[in-house]
Amino acid sequence: MVAYQGLLEFDGNYQTPGQRRTRAHSGEGLDLMRVSGQGTVYLANLGQYVHVVDVDHDGLTVDSSYVLALDSGLHWEVVSVDSQYGISGTGKYQLNISGRGKVALMTSGQPLMLQVTPDKYVNADADAVVAWSASLRVQMQAQTHSSGVFRRRGNTGEGWELSFLGQGYALVQPSELLPPQNAVIGSGVAAQFGMGQQGARGQNQGNIFTN
Template sequence: MQSPLFGHTENRTDDRYALQNPQMLRVRLDGRSDVLARSGAMVAHTGRVAFTGWTPPGQGRRSGNPLVLELMRCSGEGTVYLANLAQHLHILDLQREKLTVTSPYVLALDSAVRWQVVNIQGGEHIAGVGAYSLELSGSGRVVLMTSGQPLVMRVEPGAYCYADADAVVAWSSQLDVQLQAQSRNTEVWRRRGTATEGWEMAFSGSGYVVVQPSELLPPQRVPLRVPAARPGPR
């Protein structure tokens, strides 16, 4: 059997994290340190690898705190391949830095990376950002996902940077962030397709903002007014 398909063989590397291709992550487990991955993101693996559910300390129903990201622990010896809806993947190396991430865009991270849930005031109205995000800190690898190739915007002191709230993936935690509506009429609450934009995030300070070339539909959790039923003919 011959086909160019068989050219897409395993990426042989000793790196712990490597891209098999732009939409698939290859993680090498050595039996000593585990990797946390988005639940259900495993598409293939080799070796003796175990996948177990994992809940961050202080989160979940019993604690009363929101569970903003469902993770599984990958442990053992072997190679794990991770992906999610063919999204583009990006490996970041945190070096005692802080990064705030819209939680649905996290694919995997080292178990040594610290995190905490931060509240985005007003974010409960935004489908993309949501009411809570993750602040990642410490040292280790983090793998983010974007729908398409992203834009990384540099924020410099004295100048604001604006981005559609439905397209923002991550930003430097030291930035000041404000959430504001671009429109003052009721169309800001509706699904896209109107002539107006919805919500935007304004960033100031010094750092970076990661924006993807895709906007999620605006608020699905916001209650909408349903017109009263008209009386039928008698």
């Protein structure tokens, strides 16, 4: 929260013992603050784009690092996503958000909402995927048969991709990097945006490869 107007109250959101145990085991969870009253709240994080998604009966699967806010009527739980090699777009655990309401997601740039239908599936770079309809079937495959794929994008310029099949949508951001708060960074706010000494290359040496 960066600012607000009106008569509002802010309270911490209670986590059940089960949620705390799950987070300790999986690393996934949400540190939430409950807002009530009448007024307007302005939310932001490191200058990222904020994209509001409507959640319906299909539900939404997303990494908790991308979640900024959600309606109090929505429910979330940690689910396991099969990812043998721990690709960032499909971490071993994700959040499954269910119910009816809105979720505010943070993205690096204006995201692309891709519709998935039974006769039109979608492929996307695993490092660019933000969220998808929970009802979709998801398959992971290498974009190349080069042995370099076992490093993140290796020497090929690409790495793993996700295939979405069924009826729903996939949300993709115009970036193949992790959220700023998850990146391996130097010091200071500027470093989180790849600025400072040696720029992005100096701050993300593990994410950049050259031929």
